[in-house]
Amino acid sequence: xxxxxxxxxxxxxxxxxxxxxxxxxxxxxxxxxxxxxxxxxxxxxxxxxxxxxxxxxxxxxxxxxxxxxxxxxxxxxxxxxxxxxxxxxxxxxxxxxxxxxxxxxxxxxxxxxxxxxxxxxxxxxxxxxxxxxxxxxxxxxxxxxxxxxxxxxxxxxxxxxxxxxxxxxxxxxxxxxxxxxxxxxxxxxxxxxxxxxxxxxxxxxxxxxxxxxxxxxxxxxxxxxxxxxxxxxxxxxxxxxxxxxxxxxxxxxxxxxxxxxxxxxxxxxxxxxxxxxxxxxxxxxxxxxxxxxxxxxxxxxxxxxxxxxxxxxxxxxxxxxxxxxxxxxxxxxxxxxxxxxx
Amino acid sequence: xxxxxxxxxxxxxxxxxxxxxxxxxxxxxxxxxxxxxxxxxxxxxxxxxxxxxxxxxxxxxxxxxxxxxxxxxxxxxxxxxxxxxxxxxxxxxxxxxxxxxxxxxxxxxxxxxxxxxxxxxxxxxxxxxxxxxxxxxxxxxxxxxxxxxxxxxxxxxxxxxxxxxxxxxxxxxxxxxxxxxxxxxxxxxxxxxxxxxxxxxxxxxxxxxxxxxxxxxxxxxxxxxxxxxxxxxxxxxxxxxxxxxxxxxxxxxxxxxxxxxxxxxxxxxxxxxxxxxxxxxxxxxxxxxxxxxxxxxxxxxxxxxxxxxxxxxxxxxxxxxxxxxxxxxxxxxxxxxxxxxx
Numbered sequence: 189x190x191x192x193x194x195x196x197x198x199x200x201x202x203x204x205x206x207x208x209x210x211x212x213x214x215x216x217x218x219x220x221x222x223x224x225x226x227x228x229x230x231x232x233x234x235x236x237x238x239x240x241x242x243x244x245x246x247x248x249x250x251x252x253x254x255x256x257x258x259x260x261x262x263x264x265x266x267x268x269x270x271x272x273x274x275x276x277x278x279x280x281x282x283x284x285x286x287x288x289x290x291x292x293x294x295x296x297x298x299x300x301x302x303x304x305x306x307x308x309x310x311x312x313x314x315x316x317x318x319x320x321x322x323x324x325x326x327x328x329x330x331x332x333x334x335x336x337x338x339x340x341x342x343x344x345x346x347x348x349x350x351x352x353x354x355x356x357x358x359x360x361x362x363x364x365x366x367x368x369x370x371x372x373x374x375x376x377x378x379x380x381x382x383x384x385x386x387x388x389x390x391x392x393x394x395x396x397x398x399x400x401x402x403x404x405x406x407x408x409x410x411x412x413x414x415x416x417x418x419x420x421x422x423x424x425x426x427x428x429x430x431x432x433x434x435x436x437x438x439x440x441x442x443x444x445x446x447x448x449x450x451x452x453x454x455x456x457x458x459x460x461x462x463x464x465x466x467x468x469x470x471x472x473x474x475x476x477x478x479x480x481x482x483x484x485x486x487x488x489x490x491x492x493x494x495x496x497x498x499x500x501x502x503x504x505x506x507x508x509x510x511x512x513x514x515x516x517x518x519x520x521x522x523x524x525x526x527x528x529x530x
Numbered sequence: 531x532x533x534x535x536x537x538x539x540x541x542x543x544x545x546x547x548x549x550x551x552x553x554x555x556x557x558x559x560x561x562x563x564x565x566x567x568x569x570x571x572x573x574x575x576x577x578x579x580x581x582x583x584x585x586x587x588x589x590x591x592x593x594x595x596x597x598x599x600x601x602x603x604x605x606x607x608x609x610x611x612x613x614x615x616x617x618x619x620x621x622x623x624x625x626x627x628x629x630x631x632x633x634x635x636x637x638x639x640x641x642x643x644x645x646x647x648x649x650x651x652x653x654x655x656x657x658x659x660x661x662x663x664x665x666x667x668x669x670x671x672x673x674x675x676x677x678x679x680x681x682x683x684x685x686x687x688x689x690x691x692x693x694x695x696x697x698x699x700x701x702x703x704x705x706x707x708x709x710x711x712x713x714x715x716x717x718x719x720x721x722x723x724x725x726x727x728x729x730x731x732x733x734x735x736x737x738x739x740x741x742x743x744x745x746x747x748x749x750x751x752x753x754x755x756x757x758x759x760x761x762x763x764x765x766x767x768x769x770x771x772x773x774x775x776x777x778x779x780x781x782x783x784x785x786x787x788x789x790x791x792x793x794x795x796x797x798x799x800x801x802x803x804x805x806x807x808x809x810x811x812x813x814x815x816x817x818x819x820x821x822x823x824x825x826x827x828x829x830x831x832x833x834x835x836x837x838x839x840x841x842x843x844x845x846x847x848x849x850x851x852x853x854x855x856x857x858x859x860x861x862x863x864x865x866x867x868x869x870x871x872x
Contacts, residue, residue: 220616220683220685223686223778224616224685224686224687224762225613225616225686226579226613227579227581228578228616228678229578229579229580230578230680231573233575236572236573237570238569238657238673238675239569239624239658240624242627242660242662242671244628244662244663244664246665247628247665248662270568271567271568274570276568276570280580282581282673284582286586286589317582318582318583320584320586320590321586321589322586323586323589324667325665331582331624333578333580338572341561341562343562343566344565344566344567345565420566421567436565
């Protein structure tokens with residue numbers, strides 16, 4: 189970067205003004221935006237959905253290999269994904285940042301470029317937040333606000349026995365992307381002169397650094413008049429999320445390894461690490477795909493959408509949670525999702 | 531504390547379940563609470579107000595002299611104060627925490643005790659959040675959600691020339707409380723055997739550690755059919771907030787030093803530090819009182835409430851922002867509020 193403007197030179201209020209001066213509210217529901225004690229939202233008879241996430245440097249992201257623009261984009265996406273997972277449409281976000289003085293105004297501008305790119309793509313307004321200093325590390329807190337017609341929201345706890353268990357997209361790539369970047373970081377720290385060669389892995393690295401939220405799936409449900417019986421987004425890994433839906437719904441399930449959607453690029457990348465692609469898909473995390481259950485009556489409708497895979501079905505709780513491997517073996521599903529607290 | 535349960539022994543989901551298992555939703559508007567991708571809220575035709583704050587250890591609070599229960603309480607209060615400052619009624623909060631492994635489950639229980647005490651007192655529901663690890667320091671992010679009848683919300687930017695400028699309660703005590711605690715901390719770090727003697731200062735220390743939000747003032751407005759013409763809460767100091775209202779409304783103002791409400795206990799405490807009580811009231815911060823403007827027609831109504839002081843009036847922008855001292859001298863109002871970014 190050629191320029192470096194110190195944050196202190198703008199002051200807290202000057203900084204907020206600088207970062208938010210170009211906001212144009214897109215949604216009729218955004219009545220009052222940034223610049224007051226609170227934002228005012230009117231969903232005009234619809235229900236309001238709220239979700240929030242806290243992202244902490246060196247716990248959730250590593251600035252050595254995460255471009256700030258991508259980080260801004262992803263910070264928004266992970267929250268929008270939660271709103272879609274309620275079968276709702278995101279309409280606003282608030283963004284709070286804790287920043288240390290090693291950040292320049294230009295660095296924050298980059299971060300906000302990503303934030304605004306995500307807002308524009310998904311049609312949401314940034315309506316508030318808080319900017320403060322942090323003694324150490326970059327801290328990001330996003331709250332996403334969405335709307336849903338009364339009783340159209342979809343919880344985790346309402347799957348029914350016999351329902352189809354489905355996922356959107358493909359799984360496991362973000363985790364392999366992380367392994368590549370962690371390996372390159374290690375090499376770089378040992379020998380800074382070595383240039384990383386990640387071009388071949390742009391697919392999996394892209395899945396990690398610049399995920400998208402499945403707006404299209406929610407729109408597809410709406411067009412096809414499909415109401416999932418339960419839904420959540422896949423952030424901690426497929427196994428972990430399947431167990432949530434089973435536990436919260438008081439059911440068991442059977443899934444088939446061969447039905448788990450895996451991209452060719454991810455498979456090739458996993459083999460370079462001598463890792464089983466299925467294990468990545470089950471336990472990797474950070475996919476931001478949707479996991480949902482559907483009445484069998486809706487089966488014909490979802491075959492219209494190539495981005496949806498049926499991976500199994502819901503059973504009685506007593507039947508447990510089972511994965512049937514490609515060889516026909518049965519194993520219990522276990523959660524090995526990311527657990528930041530361990 | 532006699533017991534210490536490691537957070538890792540519960541795991542992330544076990545911890546969240548432990549901390550939230552006793553929640554009983556109080557508001558009809560809380561449709562779906564903790565435990566899903568998002569919370570669902572229905573304000574039944576009212577507008578939704580959102581405010582958010584990020585609190586970082588050693589920037590916003592010092593655990594050496596802040597009991598965790600008080601910190602939990604205050605984390606909620608500072609956000610509710612923003613909702614009241616929009617002339618709205620808070621109904622829900624979300625709470626995200628970043629915690630290091632030096633915290634035990636018992637310590638978090640204490641923090642949540644304070645959170646739940648504030649929720650109960652102000653009638654709000656905890657409906658969601660995020661719990662994650664932090665490498666260093668305790669990080670608290672609260673989003674408060676409230677409701678307001680359409681067009682009853684009050685912004686900062688809508689004061690009118692000739693309006694009365696008013697504040698609730700008394701100002702400056704929290705700042706003096708902070709000075710006492712910082713002094714005792716220094717003494718303690720130098721000679722740990724010395725017992726702090728803070729009993730005489732319980733008023734100012736209480737104002738810092740356990741503030742309240744002015745629910746009663748908003749209820750008074752509603753009962754008396756008063757619509758403030760502009761409003762905000764006082765978190766950065768009276769001067770700073772007055773300048774916000776003036777700038778955002780495109781006006782100037784005159785205030786009178788003798789009208790600024792100061793408690794006797796605060797005055798006595800300030801003299802011990804050889805500090806001018808008025809300076810504390812103007813620049814102290816963390817008061818969480820309300821600053822608002824009113825049409826002169828409402829003057830008779832507010833004399834009914836001893837908790838409200840008229841401190842001045844709004845003028846043309848060209849007249850500037852002026853404080854008239856007890857001696858009759860005129861000075862421009864300058865913001866010396868807390869600026870965490872400097």
